[in-house]
Amino acid sequence: MPLPSLGTLVSLPATDHPDLLAPPVVAALAGWPHAGDVAVTEIDPALADTAALTEAFDLPLTASANCVLVAGRRGGEEKVAACVVRADTRADVNNRVKRLLDVRKASFLPMDRAVEESGMEHGGITPVGLPTGWRLLVDARVAEIDVAVIGSGVRRSKLLLPGRLVAELPGAELVEDLAG
Template identity: 70%
Template sequence: MTTDAPGARSTPGIPGTPTLGALTTVPALTRPDLLADPVRHALATWEHAGGVGVVEIDPALADTAALAAAYSLGTDTGANCVLVGGRRAGEERVAACLVRADTRADVNGAVKRLLDVRKCSFLPVERAVEESGMEHGGITPLGLPAAWRLLVDARVLDVPVAVVGSGVRRSKLLLPGALLGLLRGAEVVEGLAS
């Protein structure tokens, strides 16, 4: 993949596999051991999977700030996936919100309005892990339950090479931000984060 972003480049000999800063990837589907099962299944059937790279990292560096410092990345390259839910007329409504790491999801404003609920809150960690089939600190928008809405802040699409979870803490996925808007069920939203 060719990109004009500073520090972003293609991996030599592997077209379409993005790298960024000190992160060098391999095609994600060549390393299924670095993907949570739901992520691997989602990538196996996604037409854009060839543009997704995976890189093995120290699990202690899975959090955005630690990863950015260790691998010379800007926080504007990361995209965080947070899971939120609320109720309306006894019906639970859950959404995954994907926002740039240098912003915060507007849970009590934009997200609450989009879900049309009176109160919106983050899913408890235990529940998020169990229902997503992913590890805490590695939850990603790829492979989430079909019943959950996927809300993507429009600014994520402008990130030339985005760093997202892989479903496990010991690796990260790298892909063009624009591809995140093409995920199954993705709803691109202006002003989802502040």
């Protein structure tokens, strides 16, 4: 199977380029049967944010998927989840995510905490290689993307993979209407 590619992004086999990935991503890919279907593309870190990337490489916004980290508490227990949604949508944190986590209030994880606990850089956080114990909620529309552009754990690259494989990451829960 050829490596996923999109636009003018240069696709390289992700497993052959650990220097372009955060350590947790390297570890996760090492044990994942679909790792051979994942490409990495090197980018200017200034283009890590979705809007800049899509403009610079003339990519459709619907090809990118963003991973946001959310937390909430109930009864003194904190629950953390990564929510993966298409870039042209926003995670429904105040309703859908809150109900899925069964918490009183859900909010975005503070950036410094998200970076520290994920082992990934801000602007590069990805659903690949998240800490054990975090839920991974994937909007069903992400699974429909032919070639999805997601973070690589670092700002200087992105991963390319079929959207259906995002939904097959370990622990992934496919959720209808996770985003609005």
